[in-house]
Amino acid sequence: MTAPFIDVSIHHAPKGLSDRIAFGFTKALRWCADTFFAERYGHRAVVLETVAAVPGMVGATINHLHSLRRMKDDRGWIRTLMDEAENERMHLMTFIEVAQPTWFERAVIIGVQWVFYLFFFALYLISPKTAHRVVGYFEEEAVISYTHYLAEIDEGRSPNVPAPSIARRYWNLPDTATLRDVVLVVRADEAHHRDVNHGFANELAGLPQRAVAPCPPHNELAPMWRKAA
Numbered sequence: 763m764t765a766p767f768i769d770v771s772i773h774h775a776p777k778g779l780s781d782r783i784a785f786g787f788t789k790a791l792r793w794c795a796d797t798f799f800a801e802r803y804g805h806r807a808v809v810l811e812t813v814a815a816v817p818g819m820v821g822a823t824i825n826h827l828h829s830l831r832r833m834k835d836d837r838g839w840i841r842t843l844m845d846e847a848e849n850e851r852m853h854l855m856t857f858i859e860v861a862q863p864t865w866f867e868r869a870v871i872i873g874v875q876w877v878f879y880l881f882f883f884a885l886y887l888i889s890p891k892t893a894h895r896v897v898g899y900f901e902e903e904a905v906i907s908y909t910h911y912l913a914e915i916d917e918g919r920s921p922n923v924p925a926p927s928i929a930r931r932y933w934n935l936p937d938t939a940t941l942r943d944v945v946l947v948v949r950a951d952e953a954h955h956r957d958v959n960h961g962f963a964n965e966l967a968g969l970p971q972r973a974v975a976p977c978p979p980h981n982e983l984a985p986m987w988r989k990a991a
């Protein structure tokens with residue numbers, strides 16, 4: 763399969779204080795990531811995907827509890843957020859085959875998980891609209907970072923190694939697929955999450971919805987692993 767066409771330039775212009783906080787927070791974290799990783803895109807992908815897989819699970823948990831407590835339908839939000847968390851975790855499972863984090867990065871991952879999980883959980887309880895807007899902005903940045911990674915590969919600074927087999931199975935890529943093909947489908951996933959999360963924030967803010975970038979098809983891998991065991 764080839765990655766669906768996506769518009770890499772989509773940006774939600776901040777409207778109101780909540781959006782401005784979400785945008786400022788994202789840009790501050792972007793600066794930290796740029797300073798820490800510079801051009802080490804493989805390491806950047808591994809470390810940031812450990813964070814990217816958190817919000818979907820937090821949002822799913824809180825919406826699940828809300829649905830139980832209020833005895834109200836979730837309108838598909840829980841499944842959507844769980845799919846996002848699973849998809850982001852598969853990004854991590856893919857990039858860990860491409861770049862191994864240093865011991866320092868592993869320590870950062872553990873510390874950041876504590877802080878970010880608790881922070882995001884609290885934020886989602888206080889303002890789900892701001893929480894989804896933060897993720898929408900994170901995903902805008904992810905699309906930009908993976909576009910830089912593609913340029914890095916195309917200009918020969920990062921080797922275009924064969925696609926890891928887990929990625930070929932998950933995205934249904936041919937045996938000849940390379941890292942470039944993987945980055946293209948990952949970027950399409952990020953664009954999809956971007957539009958879904960801005961859409962959730964818009965819904966909570968009473969703003970109009972925009973088109974959502976198509977999500978590349980994913981294979982369910984768990985049953986294959988179970989069969990192999």
Ligand SMILES: [Fe+2]
Pocket residue numbers: 811814849850853904952
């Ligand atoms: Fe991701």
Ligand SMILES: [Fe+2]
Pocket residue numbers: 814850901904951952955
């Ligand atoms: Fe993402």
